[in-house]
Amino acid sequence: MRTEDLIKALDADASSKAMPLGLAWWVAFGVAVTIAAVVFFMTIGPRPDIMPAMHTMRFMSKFVFTLTLAASAFALIRALSTPGAATKRAMAWMVAAPLLVAVAVILELFVVPEADWGRRLVGSNMMICMSFIPLIGIGPLAIFLGMLRYGAPTQPVLAGAVAGLLAGGLAATFYAAHCFDDSPLFVATWYTIAVAILTALGALGGRLFVRW
Template identity: 80%
Template sequence: MRTEDLIKALDADAGSKAMPLRSAWWLATAAAAAVAAVVFWLTIGPRLDIMTALHTMRFLSKFVFTIVLAATAFALIRALSTPGASTGKAAAWMIAAPLLVLVAVVLELFVVPEADWGTRLVGTNMMVCMTFIPLIGIGPLAIFLWMLRYGAPTRPALAGAVAGLLAGGLAATFYAAHCFDDSPLFVATWYSIAIAALAALGALGGRLFVRW
Protein backbone atom coordinates (compact mmCIF):
# COMPACT_ATOMS: atom_id res chain seq x y z
CA MET A 1 0.00 0.00 0.00
CA ARG A 2 1.29 3.42 -0.91
CA THR A 3 1.87 6.00 1.83
CA GLU A 4 -0.87 8.23 0.40
CA ASP A 5 -3.35 5.34 0.48
CA LEU A 6 -2.40 4.50 4.08
CA ILE A 7 -2.95 8.09 5.17
CA LYS A 8 -6.33 8.17 3.45
CA ALA A 9 -7.32 4.90 5.15
CA LEU A 10 -6.28 6.17 8.57
CA ASP A 11 -8.07 9.43 7.98
CA ALA A 12 -11.24 7.59 7.01
CA ASP A 13 -10.97 5.45 10.14
CA ALA A 14 -10.50 8.54 12.34
CA GLY A 15 -13.44 10.24 10.68
CA SER A 16 -15.71 7.24 11.24
CA LYS A 17 -15.56 7.47 15.04
CA ALA A 18 -18.83 8.04 16.91
CA MET A 19 -17.62 11.46 18.10
CA PRO A 20 -15.76 13.83 15.76
CA LEU A 21 -12.07 13.97 16.60
CA ARG A 22 -12.15 17.74 17.14
CA SER A 23 -14.94 17.44 19.73
CA ALA A 24 -13.28 14.43 21.35
CA TRP A 25 -10.08 16.41 21.92
CA TRP A 26 -11.98 19.20 23.67
CA LEU A 27 -13.78 16.67 25.86
CA ALA A 28 -10.53 14.85 26.67
CA THR A 29 -8.80 18.10 27.60
CA ALA A 30 -11.67 19.07 29.89
CA ALA A 31 -11.41 15.65 31.55
CA ALA A 32 -7.64 16.01 31.86
CA ALA A 33 -8.04 19.44 33.48
CA ALA A 34 -10.54 17.99 35.94
CA VAL A 35 -8.15 15.16 36.85
CA ALA A 36 -5.27 17.63 37.30
CA ALA A 37 -7.46 19.87 39.47
CA VAL A 38 -8.45 16.99 41.75
CA VAL A 39 -4.83 15.88 42.21
CA PHE A 40 -3.74 19.48 42.82
CA TRP A 41 -6.39 20.17 45.46
CA LEU A 42 -5.94 16.82 47.21
CA THR A 43 -2.16 17.21 47.46
CA ILE A 44 -0.72 20.72 47.65
CA GLY A 45 -3.41 23.27 46.81
CA PRO A 46 -2.79 27.00 46.20
CA ARG A 47 -0.27 29.03 48.17
CA LEU A 48 -1.64 30.77 51.25
CA ASP A 49 -0.83 34.28 50.02
CA ILE A 50 -2.30 33.79 46.55
CA MET A 51 -4.56 36.83 46.77
CA THR A 52 -1.53 39.04 47.39
CA ALA A 53 0.54 37.21 44.77
CA LEU A 54 -2.13 37.90 42.15
CA HIS A 55 -1.07 41.56 42.22
CA THR A 56 2.54 40.77 41.23
CA MET A 57 3.77 40.50 37.66
CA ARG A 58 6.18 37.63 38.32
CA PHE A 59 3.42 35.43 39.73
CA LEU A 60 1.03 36.15 36.86
CA SER A 61 3.73 35.68 34.23
CA LYS A 62 4.07 32.02 35.22
CA PHE A 63 0.51 31.39 34.05
CA VAL A 64 1.17 33.16 30.76
CA PHE A 65 4.07 30.77 30.07
CA THR A 66 2.22 27.60 31.04
CA ILE A 67 -1.08 28.44 29.35
CA VAL A 68 0.66 29.41 26.10
CA LEU A 69 2.54 26.10 26.18
CA ALA A 70 -0.66 24.15 26.78
CA ALA A 71 -2.56 26.04 24.06
CA THR A 72 0.10 25.59 21.40
CA ALA A 73 0.63 21.92 22.29
CA PHE A 74 -3.14 21.37 22.09
CA ALA A 75 -3.24 22.80 18.58
CA LEU A 76 -0.29 20.68 17.46
CA ILE A 77 -1.47 17.41 18.96
CA ARG A 78 -4.87 17.76 17.30
CA ALA A 79 -3.12 18.18 13.97
CA LEU A 80 -0.78 15.26 14.63
CA SER A 81 -3.69 12.97 15.48
CA THR A 82 -5.32 13.62 12.10
CA PRO A 83 -3.59 11.87 9.15
CA GLY A 84 -2.79 14.21 6.32
CA ALA A 85 -3.42 17.35 8.39
CA SER A 86 -0.91 20.18 8.04
CA THR A 87 1.23 20.53 11.15
CA GLY A 88 3.70 23.23 10.05
CA LYS A 89 1.83 26.24 11.39
CA ALA A 90 0.95 24.58 14.70
CA ALA A 91 4.53 23.35 15.12
CA ALA A 92 5.89 26.85 14.50
CA TRP A 93 3.73 28.24 17.30
CA MET A 94 5.41 25.87 19.77
CA ILE A 95 8.29 28.36 19.97
CA ALA A 96 6.00 30.94 21.60
CA ALA A 97 6.23 29.72 25.20
CA PRO A 98 10.05 29.27 25.20
CA LEU A 99 10.46 32.72 23.67
CA LEU A 100 8.26 34.30 26.34
CA VAL A 101 10.29 32.59 29.06
CA LEU A 102 13.54 33.70 27.43
CA VAL A 103 12.40 37.33 27.30
CA ALA A 104 11.35 37.17 30.96
CA VAL A 105 14.71 35.68 31.96
CA VAL A 106 16.62 38.42 30.11
CA LEU A 107 14.53 41.10 31.83
CA GLU A 108 15.12 39.40 35.18
CA LEU A 109 18.87 39.44 34.65
CA PHE A 110 18.72 43.16 33.96
CA VAL A 111 16.74 44.09 37.07
CA VAL A 112 18.14 41.62 39.61
CA PRO A 113 21.70 42.01 40.95
CA GLU A 114 24.08 39.38 39.62
CA ALA A 115 24.77 38.20 43.17
CA ASP A 116 21.12 37.11 43.44
CA TRP A 117 20.91 35.18 40.18
CA GLY A 118 21.88 31.85 41.71
CA THR A 119 19.43 32.24 44.58
CA ARG A 120 16.58 33.08 42.21
CA LEU A 121 17.42 30.12 39.97
CA VAL A 122 17.64 27.54 42.76
CA GLY A 123 14.64 28.91 44.63
CA THR A 124 13.24 27.32 47.77
CA ASN A 125 11.19 24.36 46.52
CA MET A 126 12.73 22.96 43.36
CA MET A 127 12.18 19.37 44.54
CA VAL A 128 8.51 20.09 45.14
CA CYS A 129 8.31 21.45 41.60
CA MET A 130 10.11 18.45 40.14
CA THR A 131 7.77 16.10 42.01
CA PHE A 132 4.35 17.66 41.63
CA ILE A 133 4.34 18.82 38.02
CA PRO A 134 4.85 15.20 36.84
CA LEU A 135 2.47 13.93 39.53
CA ILE A 136 -0.30 16.32 38.49
CA GLY A 137 0.43 15.70 34.80
CA ILE A 138 0.57 11.90 34.71
CA GLY A 139 -3.23 11.47 34.66
CA PRO A 140 -3.74 14.01 31.86
CA LEU A 141 -0.90 12.38 29.92
CA ALA A 142 -2.65 9.01 30.10
CA ILE A 143 -5.85 10.61 28.81
CA PHE A 144 -4.01 12.27 25.92
CA LEU A 145 -2.23 9.05 24.95
CA TRP A 146 -5.59 7.29 24.90
CA MET A 147 -6.92 10.08 22.69
CA LEU A 148 -4.07 9.52 20.26
CA ARG A 149 -5.29 5.96 19.86
CA TYR A 150 -8.76 7.36 19.19
CA GLY A 151 -7.22 9.39 16.39
CA ALA A 152 -4.67 8.10 13.91
CA PRO A 153 -1.24 9.74 14.31
CA THR A 154 1.33 8.73 11.72
CA ARG A 155 4.21 9.82 13.99
CA PRO A 156 3.30 8.24 17.34
CA ALA A 157 6.51 9.07 19.25
CA LEU A 158 6.32 12.73 18.25
CA ALA A 159 2.60 12.86 19.02
CA GLY A 160 3.30 11.27 22.41
CA ALA A 161 5.96 13.85 23.18
CA VAL A 162 3.54 16.66 22.35
CA ALA A 163 0.96 14.95 24.57
CA GLY A 164 3.56 15.17 27.34
CA LEU A 165 4.06 18.87 26.66
CA LEU A 166 0.31 19.43 26.77
CA ALA A 167 0.02 17.51 30.04
CA GLY A 168 3.05 19.39 31.37
CA GLY A 169 1.63 22.78 30.46
CA LEU A 170 -1.65 21.88 32.11
CA ALA A 171 0.03 20.50 35.24
CA ALA A 172 2.41 23.45 35.50
CA THR A 173 -0.53 25.87 35.31
CA PHE A 174 -2.02 24.28 38.41
CA TYR A 175 1.32 23.95 40.16
CA ALA A 176 2.11 27.63 39.53
CA ALA A 177 -0.76 28.53 41.87
CA HIS A 178 1.12 26.76 44.67
CA CYS A 179 4.70 27.66 43.82
CA PHE A 180 6.35 30.36 45.94
CA ASP A 181 9.24 30.75 43.49
CA ASP A 182 8.07 33.32 40.96
CA SER A 183 11.39 34.15 39.31
CA PRO A 184 11.58 33.48 35.56
CA LEU A 185 15.00 31.94 36.24
CA PHE A 186 13.35 29.31 38.43
CA VAL A 187 10.51 28.73 35.98
CA ALA A 188 12.85 28.45 32.99
CA THR A 189 14.94 25.84 34.79
CA TRP A 190 12.80 23.60 36.97
CA TYR A 191 9.43 23.89 35.28
CA SER A 192 11.15 23.09 31.98
CA ILE A 193 12.89 20.02 33.38
CA ALA A 194 9.67 18.69 34.94
CA ILE A 195 7.70 19.28 31.73
CA ALA A 196 10.48 17.70 29.66
CA ALA A 197 10.20 14.57 31.82
CA LEU A 198 6.52 14.30 30.89
CA ALA A 199 7.37 14.87 27.23
CA ALA A 200 9.93 12.06 27.35
CA LEU A 201 7.43 9.76 29.05
CA GLY A 202 4.84 10.71 26.45
CA ALA A 203 7.23 9.94 23.60
CA LEU A 204 7.87 6.51 25.10
CA GLY A 205 4.15 5.95 25.59
CA GLY A 206 3.44 6.99 22.04
CA ARG A 207 6.07 4.65 20.71
CA LEU A 208 4.79 1.70 22.73
CA PHE A 209 1.03 2.18 22.77
CA VAL A 210 0.12 4.40 19.81
CA ARG A 211 1.34 2.34 16.89
CA TRP A 212 -0.26 1.33 13.62
Protein backbone atom coordinates (compact mmCIF):
# COMPACT_ATOMS: atom_id res chain seq x y z
CA MET A 1 0.00 0.00 0.00
CA ARG A 2 1.32 3.42 -0.90
CA THR A 3 1.91 5.99 1.85
CA GLU A 4 -0.81 8.27 0.45
CA ASP A 5 -3.33 5.43 0.50
CA LEU A 6 -2.38 4.51 4.05
CA ILE A 7 -2.84 8.09 5.24
CA LYS A 8 -6.24 8.24 3.57
CA ALA A 9 -7.23 4.98 5.23
CA LEU A 10 -6.13 6.24 8.63
CA ASP A 11 -7.95 9.51 8.10
CA ALA A 12 -11.13 7.65 7.18
CA ASP A 13 -10.78 5.50 10.29
CA ALA A 14 -10.31 8.56 12.51
CA SER A 15 -13.34 10.24 10.89
CA SER A 16 -15.54 7.22 11.51
CA LYS A 17 -15.19 7.37 15.31
CA ALA A 18 -18.37 7.69 17.39
CA MET A 19 -17.29 11.18 18.50
CA PRO A 20 -15.59 13.53 16.02
CA LEU A 21 -11.89 13.76 16.76
CA GLY A 22 -11.94 17.53 17.17
CA LEU A 23 -14.72 17.40 19.77
CA ALA A 24 -13.10 14.43 21.49
CA TRP A 25 -9.94 16.47 22.01
CA TRP A 26 -11.88 19.24 23.75
CA VAL A 27 -13.62 16.69 25.98
CA ALA A 28 -10.28 15.08 26.79
CA PHE A 29 -8.77 18.45 27.59
CA GLY A 30 -11.63 19.22 29.97
CA VAL A 31 -11.13 15.87 31.71
CA ALA A 32 -7.37 16.51 31.92
CA VAL A 33 -7.91 19.94 33.48
CA THR A 34 -10.27 18.40 36.04
CA ILE A 35 -7.75 15.70 36.95
CA ALA A 36 -4.94 18.23 37.27
CA ALA A 37 -7.12 20.50 39.43
CA VAL A 38 -8.07 17.66 41.77
CA VAL A 39 -4.44 16.60 42.24
CA PHE A 40 -3.33 20.21 42.74
CA PHE A 41 -5.93 21.12 45.34
CA MET A 42 -5.59 17.80 47.18
CA THR A 43 -1.82 18.17 47.49
CA ILE A 44 -0.22 21.63 47.54
CA GLY A 45 -2.96 24.11 46.58
CA PRO A 46 -2.43 27.81 45.84
CA ARG A 47 0.00 29.95 47.81
CA PRO A 48 -1.54 31.82 50.77
CA ASP A 49 -0.70 35.25 49.36
CA ILE A 50 -2.05 34.57 45.89
CA MET A 51 -4.34 37.62 45.84
CA PRO A 52 -1.56 40.18 46.46
CA ALA A 53 0.76 38.18 44.20
CA MET A 54 -1.69 38.56 41.32
CA HIS A 55 -0.87 42.27 41.27
CA THR A 56 2.78 41.64 40.46
CA MET A 57 4.11 41.27 36.93
CA ARG A 58 6.50 38.43 37.70
CA PHE A 59 3.76 36.25 39.19
CA MET A 60 1.34 36.82 36.32
CA SER A 61 4.03 36.37 33.69
CA LYS A 62 4.38 32.71 34.75
CA PHE A 63 0.85 32.05 33.54
CA VAL A 64 1.55 33.78 30.24
CA PHE A 65 4.40 31.32 29.67
CA THR A 66 2.58 28.17 30.78
CA LEU A 67 -0.72 28.95 29.05
CA THR A 68 1.09 29.83 25.82
CA LEU A 69 2.87 26.47 25.97
CA ALA A 70 -0.38 24.60 26.65
CA ALA A 71 -2.28 26.41 23.89
CA SER A 72 0.40 25.89 21.24
CA ALA A 73 0.87 22.23 22.21
CA PHE A 74 -2.88 21.65 22.11
CA ALA A 75 -3.10 23.04 18.59
CA LEU A 76 -0.16 20.92 17.44
CA ILE A 77 -1.29 17.65 19.01
CA ARG A 78 -4.73 17.97 17.43
CA ALA A 79 -3.06 18.34 14.04
CA LEU A 80 -0.64 15.47 14.67
CA SER A 81 -3.48 13.13 15.64
CA THR A 82 -5.19 13.66 12.27
CA PRO A 83 -3.45 11.96 9.31
CA GLY A 84 -2.74 14.35 6.48
CA ALA A 85 -3.44 17.48 8.54
CA ALA A 86 -1.12 20.45 8.04
CA THR A 87 1.22 20.87 11.00
CA LYS A 88 3.70 23.55 9.88
CA ARG A 89 1.79 26.52 11.30
CA ALA A 90 1.06 24.76 14.60
CA MET A 91 4.70 23.65 14.80
CA ALA A 92 5.85 27.25 14.28
CA TRP A 93 3.73 28.44 17.22
CA MET A 94 5.66 26.10 19.54
CA VAL A 95 8.49 28.65 19.65
CA ALA A 96 6.20 31.24 21.26
CA ALA A 97 6.52 30.08 24.88
CA PRO A 98 10.33 29.62 24.82
CA LEU A 99 10.68 32.99 23.13
CA LEU A 100 8.57 34.71 25.79
CA VAL A 101 10.60 33.09 28.55
CA ALA A 102 13.86 34.10 26.87
CA VAL A 103 12.73 37.73 26.61
CA ALA A 104 11.65 37.72 30.27
CA VAL A 105 15.01 36.27 31.34
CA ILE A 106 16.92 38.95 29.42
CA LEU A 107 14.81 41.68 31.03
CA GLU A 108 15.36 40.10 34.44
CA LEU A 109 19.12 40.14 33.94
CA PHE A 110 18.95 43.83 33.10
CA VAL A 111 16.89 44.91 36.12
CA VAL A 112 18.29 42.56 38.80
CA PRO A 113 21.81 43.04 40.21
CA GLU A 114 24.24 40.36 39.07
CA ALA A 115 24.82 39.33 42.68
CA ASP A 116 21.17 38.21 42.89
CA TRP A 117 21.10 36.13 39.70
CA GLY A 118 22.14 32.89 41.36
CA ARG A 119 19.68 33.26 44.24
CA ARG A 120 16.77 33.95 41.92
CA LEU A 121 17.70 31.05 39.64
CA VAL A 122 17.97 28.50 42.47
CA GLY A 123 14.95 29.86 44.34
CA SER A 124 13.52 28.04 47.35
CA ASN A 125 11.25 25.40 45.78
CA MET A 126 13.17 23.78 42.95
CA MET A 127 12.68 20.22 44.24
CA ILE A 128 8.97 20.83 44.84
CA CYS A 129 8.71 22.26 41.32
CA MET A 130 10.41 19.27 39.70
CA SER A 131 8.28 16.86 41.75
CA PHE A 132 4.83 18.37 41.54
CA ILE A 133 4.68 19.47 37.91
CA PRO A 134 5.19 15.83 36.78
CA LEU A 135 2.83 14.64 39.54
CA ILE A 136 0.07 17.02 38.46
CA GLY A 137 0.73 16.31 34.78
CA ILE A 138 0.93 12.52 34.75
CA GLY A 139 -2.86 12.03 34.76
CA PRO A 140 -3.42 14.51 31.91
CA LEU A 141 -0.57 12.87 29.99
CA ALA A 142 -2.33 9.51 30.22
CA ILE A 143 -5.52 11.12 28.90
CA PHE A 144 -3.69 12.71 25.98
CA LEU A 145 -1.88 9.48 25.08
CA GLY A 146 -5.26 7.74 25.10
CA MET A 147 -6.58 10.39 22.75
CA LEU A 148 -3.68 9.77 20.38
CA ARG A 149 -4.77 6.13 20.22
CA TYR A 150 -8.28 7.39 19.48
CA GLY A 151 -6.86 9.34 16.56
CA ALA A 152 -4.26 8.08 14.10
CA PRO A 153 -0.96 9.95 14.38
CA THR A 154 1.60 9.07 11.73
CA GLN A 155 4.47 10.20 14.00
CA PRO A 156 3.65 8.58 17.33
CA VAL A 157 6.88 9.49 19.14
CA LEU A 158 6.60 13.15 18.16
CA ALA A 159 2.90 13.17 19.01
CA GLY A 160 3.65 11.59 22.38
CA ALA A 161 6.30 14.21 23.10
CA VAL A 162 3.82 16.97 22.28
CA ALA A 163 1.32 15.26 24.60
CA GLY A 164 3.98 15.60 27.30
CA LEU A 165 4.44 19.28 26.49
CA LEU A 166 0.69 19.81 26.69
CA ALA A 167 0.47 17.97 30.01
CA GLY A 168 3.50 19.93 31.23
CA GLY A 169 2.02 23.28 30.24
CA LEU A 170 -1.24 22.41 31.98
CA ALA A 171 0.49 21.12 35.12
CA ALA A 172 2.86 24.09 35.25
CA THR A 173 -0.11 26.46 35.07
CA PHE A 174 -1.57 24.94 38.22
CA TYR A 175 1.81 24.72 39.94
CA ALA A 176 2.51 28.39 39.19
CA ALA A 177 -0.38 29.29 41.49
CA HIS A 178 1.50 27.63 44.35
CA CYS A 179 5.09 28.55 43.50
CA PHE A 180 6.71 31.33 45.55
CA ASP A 181 9.59 31.69 43.08
CA ASP A 182 8.37 34.14 40.47
CA SER A 183 11.66 35.01 38.77
CA PRO A 184 11.88 34.20 35.05
CA LEU A 185 15.31 32.73 35.83
CA PHE A 186 13.66 30.13 38.07
CA VAL A 187 10.85 29.46 35.61
CA ALA A 188 13.20 29.10 32.64
CA THR A 189 15.32 26.57 34.52
CA TRP A 190 13.18 24.41 36.81
CA TYR A 191 9.82 24.61 35.05
CA THR A 192 11.61 23.64 31.85
CA ILE A 193 13.25 20.61 33.47
CA ALA A 194 9.94 19.49 35.00
CA VAL A 195 8.10 19.85 31.68
CA ALA A 196 10.95 18.02 29.94
CA ILE A 197 10.35 15.03 32.23
CA LEU A 198 6.75 14.83 31.04
CA THR A 199 7.87 15.35 27.44
CA ALA A 200 10.26 12.40 27.68
CA LEU A 201 7.55 10.24 29.27
CA GLY A 202 5.16 11.28 26.51
CA ALA A 203 7.65 10.36 23.78
CA LEU A 204 8.18 6.98 25.43
CA GLY A 205 4.43 6.48 25.73
CA GLY A 206 3.99 7.39 22.09
CA ARG A 207 6.59 4.84 21.09
CA LEU A 208 5.13 2.06 23.24
CA PHE A 209 1.37 2.64 23.10
CA VAL A 210 0.51 4.79 20.07
CA ARG A 211 2.20 2.83 17.31
CA TRP A 212 0.05 1.56 14.45
